[in-house]
Amino acid sequence: MKQMTYHELNPLIRLKEMELLTSEQMSQMLEAADLKTVEGILSGTSYGIYLTVDFPDNFEKIFEQAESDLFTELVPLVPDPNVIWIYTMRSTFHNLKALIKAELLKQNFDELYLFDGFYSLEKIKTAIRNGRATGLPECLLESIQEVREHFEESNSLQGIDIILDRNYLSCQRELAEQIGEPELLAEVISFIDFTNILMTARGIKQKRTRNFMSTVLSSQGSIPKVELLSYIETSLEQLTDYLRSTDYGEMIVTIVQETSLDLTQLERVCDDYLTKFYEAAQTQAFGPLPVLALLNAKAIEMKNLRLIITGKQVGLSTKQIRERMRVIYGT
Structure with missing residues (x-):
């Protein structure tokens, strides 16, 4: 696909925004008596194509696939793909945490991998094994090296999350300054x-x-x-x-x-x-703000859906779920 200017891309973003759930739809699901009703409401939305017969047990996979498809569509189009990565970087660092621990423990945590739109499971595993991988940003390679040095000194997994969480924020700031x-x-x-x-x-x-x-x-x-x-x-x-x-x-x-x-x-x-x-x-x-706003809106939408679904599964009241829900973009 051909990269667009933001002026060319943003009409597509506006169309994508129209696919977001409305406040009315969210309220209907919040008030729904059971998850079958929630599923019925979602079937008439952009999530409909992802619904499965075992929706209550697989909603996380449904949301992950919907988000992955959005990343896959947008990354080739945006003038600067780093704008997308600054939003999906949380998943990248989640992957580092899981896969570094898997390597150190000699276990397989591949099922924990989250698609971030950029760096494949194999690319990250290669970087962890070899300390390098073509196309992987320097801040990720440095993070891997720092964690390895920590483990060699302490022979402990404690501190890995702390190192990667701190480096994640530093990488966010560095990339934002680079985008300008x-x-x-x-x-x-x-x-x-x-x-x-x-x-x-x-x-x-x-x-x-x-x-x-x-x-x-x-x-x-x-x-x-x-x-x-x-x-x-x-x-x-x-x-x-x-x-x-x-x-x-x-x-x-x-x-x-x-x-x-x-x-x-x-x-x-x-x-x-x-x-x-x-x-x-x-x-x-x-x-770049409209595309970031769309990604944020989609993430908030999914947080609210998770709250509704899990809240009903564990027996929370409508009031308890509503108190935990986030503001919907544009309302």
């Missing part, structure tokens, strides 16, 4: 900030040490790492007071219960903040 779109860089920095906030709050809750959290938190956000670290051995209340004074204070206020953060709502609000960030994409015709 100010709005995209702003979104990536916000994502890193939210990730740091979530990890700091969880670190306080789990009574982690400052030294441990220093290895976990990223230095790539706008909130200084040293400031977050200063709250690690204090309390959620003190962290909450500090966060009120940041650029995210307005968001933080909405999830304060009594005097501290409601951690069950923090991740949801972070997702909602980033979704609202993409609202500007609805009027932008010449840059």
Whole structure:
């Protein structure tokens, strides 16, 4: 396929947006009495072609295939494929975690591989075995090397996730700067900030040490790492007071219960903040934001569908599921 300019691509993106589930469809599924009704509603949407007779047990595979098909369609078309990879990079680093551990443990974790639109299962396995692979970005090769050195020194799998999670955020920032779109860089920095906030709050809750959290938190956000670290051995209340004074204070206020953060709502609000960030994409015709907005909208849509399906499977009430659902793009 021929690569398009964003001006040429974005009409296709608008058409893809029209295939997203509506608020009404999502509400119907939320109120549905059983999963058979949910399946019936989905059958009349873009997910219809993926539905199987054992839908309740295989919905994850259905969503993975729908997302993979979207990546496969868009990657050859976008002016800069890195715009897609900056969004699918989470899957790339997930693959590194699973496949590096498989190599070190002499086991097969191939079933954990997630398609990211770029790097095949075999390419990543080759890089892990040999330390190199044609076409694999330097930040991935460096991550593999760092993990190997860690394992050789410690002979322990502990720390692998920490190294790769930190490198993932650094790679995000590096790629955003390379792409050179100010709005995209702003979104990536916000994502890193939210990730740091979530990890700091969880670190306080789990009574982690400052030294441990220093290895976990990223230095790539706008909130200084040293400031977050200063709250690690204090309390959620003190962290909450500090966060009120940041650029995210307005968001933080909405999830304060009594005097501290409601951690069950923090991740949801972070997702909602980033979704609202993409609202500007609805009027932008010449840059990468619309395609990123579509990918984000699709990911949020699938998160909400997973919440509805798993919520009904475990017996959550409609109210409990609704409280966990994310804002739908464009509403």
